Amino acid sequence: MVDRLAERAAMRRHRRWRRLAWTLLVLVLVGALAWLAFFSPVLATRADDVRVVGAGSLVDTSEVERIAAEADGVPLPRLDTVSLRTRMLDVRGVKDVAIVRDWPHGLTVRVTPREPVxxxxxxxxxxxxxxxxxxxxxxxxxxxxxxxxxxxxxxxxxxxxxxxxxxxxxxxxxxxxxxxxxxxxxxxxxxxxxxxxxxxxxxxxxxxxxxxxxxxxxxxxxxxxxxxxxxxxxxxxxxxx
Structure with a gap:
């Protein structure tokens, strides 16, 4: 009887350790994936993969490109596209901006220019x-x-x-x-x-x-x-x- 109780206690301890091990493994994997996505260069923005389209002739395209280039090296999941868009809207001649992430390293900046009437x-x-x-x-x-x-x-x-x-x-x-x-x-x-x-x-x-x-x-x-x-x-x- 004593041996059976001891065996059951050992099994419970084993199950607890196994659950703990699985929990730790999941946490490690989640942490590793988070690091890869948000902090490693695996999904980092590359300046060569940033495109500015639709700017028209009256928009200071070089200024839009300069702002977009500041994303170079920043992981795409962590990139603050709202801040980039807000600054691009201040460029003369720009009416609207849409920024799309092009995985794994690119950005497409679609500029809607103001049309003179x-x-x-x-x-x-x-x-x-x-x-x-x-x-x-x-x-x-x-x-x-x-x-x-x-x-x-x-x-x-x-x-x-x-x-x-x-x-x-x-x-x-x-x-x-x-x-x-x-x-x-x-x-x-x-x-x-x-x-x-x-x-x-x-x-x-x-x-x-x-x-x-x-x-x-x-x-x-x-x-x-x-x-x-x-x-x-x-x-x-x-x-x-």
């Missing part, structure tokens, strides 16, 4: 603005395809400029490509000049989607397509002349 005269230069009113760049000559915008420059009232940018942002790509100049004395008097010289009296930025459809219909209709002026400021009662 307006060239606003500023002394002897032009400020290029996107639809949000953000200055994308300052140039000496308005780029081809970007309309020159003439608005009051009193420095206090930006309503006219805001209206122009709202209108330009509402235009479909095909129509936008035909706009060469925009004028607005107030937020309610936006006028577009198209290639060929035709003028579009747009009025305010309200109902822009409807105004686009009306303008396209007028320019397609045989009776009105050769007009010099398309007045869609009241889109339900358009006028041509």
């Amino acid at each position: 307006a060239a606003v005269p500023e002394q002897n230069r032009y400020a290029l603005l996107d639809t949000d009113g953000v200055r994308v760049a300052t140039v000496t000559k308005a780029p081809k395809g970007v309309p020159v915008v003439t608005v009051p420059v009193d420095g206090a009232d930006h309503h006219a400029l805001d209206a122009v940018l709202a209108v330009l942002g509402a235009l479909p790509e095909k129509l936008s490509a035909q706009v060469t100049a925009v004028e607005a004395a107030t937020q309610d008097t936006v006028e577009l000049t198209l290639k060929g010289g035709a003028r579009v009296v747009w009025g305010s930025a309200q109902d822009s989607a409807l105004k686009v459809r009306v303008l396209e219909a007028l320019r397609a209709a045989k009776q009105t397509r050769d007009a010099h002026v398309f007045d869609v400021s009241a889109p339900t009662l358009p006028v041509t002349r």
Whole structure:
């Protein structure tokens, strides 16, 4: 009886030791994997495997690449992509950034550039603005395809400029490509000049989607397509002349 009790006690001790050994082994393996992933060079970022794509011509690509290069040597699982993205968003011309880990050593930085939709005269230069009113760049000559915008420059009232940018942002790509100049004395008097010289009296930025459809219909209709002026400021009662 005593021998049997001793044998059972020995078996219990053996099972405890075996569980302890397995637990220690699992902890060692987890620790080793954590070290390999977060601290060893096995998954470290390599500068040669970092790609910056989609930056466009007005983004300071070298600055984006410089920020991305700071990830060199940092293990991918430990890399703070949020911090990198925040700093890249401060680079002029950058609208958005997406950073994707390319295992085991790479990064792809996808840059969405701000696209200029307006060239606003500023002394002897032009400020290029996107639809949000953000200055994308300052140039000496308005780029081809970007309309020159003439608005009051009193420095206090930006309503006219805001209206122009709202209108330009509402235009479909095909129509936008035909706009060469925009004028607005107030937020309610936006006028577009198209290639060929035709003028579009747009009025305010309200109902822009409807105004686009009306303008396209007028320019397609045989009776009105050769007009010099398309007045869609009241889109339900358009006028041509």
